[in-house]
Amino acid sequence: MTKLYGSVEAGGTKFVCAVGNSEFEVIAKTQFPTTTPEETLEKVIAFFKPYEELEAVAVGSFGPIDIDETSPTYGYVTKTPKPYWSHVDMIGPLKEALQVPFYFTTDVNSSAYGEVIARDGVENLVYYTIGTGIGAGAYQHGEFVGGIGHTEMGHTYLMKHPSELDFRGVCPFHDGCLEGLAAGPSLEARTGIRGENIPLESDVWEKQAFYIAQAAIQATMMFRPEVIVFGGGVMAQEHMVKLVHYHFLRLLNDYLPIPAIEEYIVTPAVPNNGSATLGNFALAMKVADQSQD
Ligand code: ZN
Numbered sequence: 001m002t003k004l005y006g007s008v009e010a011g012g013t014k015f016v017c018a019v020g021n022s023e024f025e026v027i028a029k030t031q032f033p034t035t036t037p038e039e040t041l042e043k044v045i046a047f048f049k050p051y052e053e054l055e056a057v058a059v060g061s062f063g064p065i066d067i068d069e070t071s072p073t074y075g076y077v078t079k080t081p082k083p084y085w086s087h088v089d090m091i092g093p094l095k096e097a098l099q100v101p102f103y104f105t106t107d108v109n110s111s112a113y114g115e116v117i118a119r120d121g122v123e124n125l126v127y128y129t130i131g132t133g134i135g136a137g138a139y140q141h142g143e144f145v146g147g148i149g150h151t152e153m154g155h156t157y158l159m160k161h162p163s164e165l166d167f168r169g170v171c172p173f174h175d176g177c178l179e180g181l182a183a184g185p186s187l188e189a190r191t192g193i194r195g196e197n198i199p200l201e202s203d204v205w206e207k208q209a210f211y212i213a214q215a216a217i218q219a220t221m222m223f224r225p226e227v228i229v230f231g232g233g234v235m236a237q238e239h240m241v242k243l244v245h246y247h248f249l250r251l252l253n254d255y256l257p258i259p260a261i262e263e264y265i266v267t268p269a270v271p272n273n274g275s276a277t278l279g280n281f282a283l284a285m286k287v288a289d290q291s292q293d
Helices: 037-048 091-098 107-118 178-182 184-191 204-223 238-252 275-292
Strands: 004-010 014-021 026-033 054-061 102-106 124-130 134-140 227-231
Touching: 004 107, 004 275, 014 037, 014 275, 026 037, 037 091, 054 091, 054 107, 054 275, 091 102, 102 107, 102 134, 102 275, 107 124, 107 134, 107 227, 107 275, 124 204, 134 178, 134 204, 178 184, 178 204, 184 204, 204 227, 204 238
Parallel strands: 004 054, 054 102, 124 227
Antiparallel strands: 004 014, 014 026, 124 134
């Protein structure tokens, strides 16, 4: 019998569910908007229920989430500004309905793992998504980096661009964090124009690249990864990657040896935002294997 694995990308605006085989080929896929927890989780269950060969499911979720398996609130979305979703048990109802092992992690950890799988021989990788928000996952020698919780690398404080020392960014919690200064909504906050409509020659891109390059510097200094992947809508623009390379090299100032810059700071190897789905299939396979030991 064919073994099948499930992927849930639980996002703040939409959920993407997929079923794949052991070659990580997508057999079926669906997506729907994130509404109330009851309604949304019911749709997840309805999607997976017909697949009797389902071995395990991995969920990569928006956060913050509780991924500590010894915690009474393991599998919960914790305190989130997202309406209806604070302190909600995400994994409990899914597990009860589908009766298979689950793996629960952040959406960016899922993507980081997908990129590890897609890049033969890479064991140390940092993945950032630059979109409506900014999150990152770091993977080192077989494990996600994290301690009492998952990392929150999107909220580290940065050095501000000299031309906008008074701009506090759009994060309600921090004056001058990465997400506040470089996520999509920061572009509109500066210019009054939505990011996708800002012309290429605007100096706002230069500022954003300066901040994203600082994130790459932090990842380099803290984790010494083999590769740093930047996903998300903003990085789909070719000129951004080049600007980030430029600022990164300037800020690094030859302090450390790194791989060739074009191979070190890159966009995803998995096309069409597929990193998280691939990562989830692989994580589901891992948790299925472990539960059979
Ligand atoms: Zn912040």
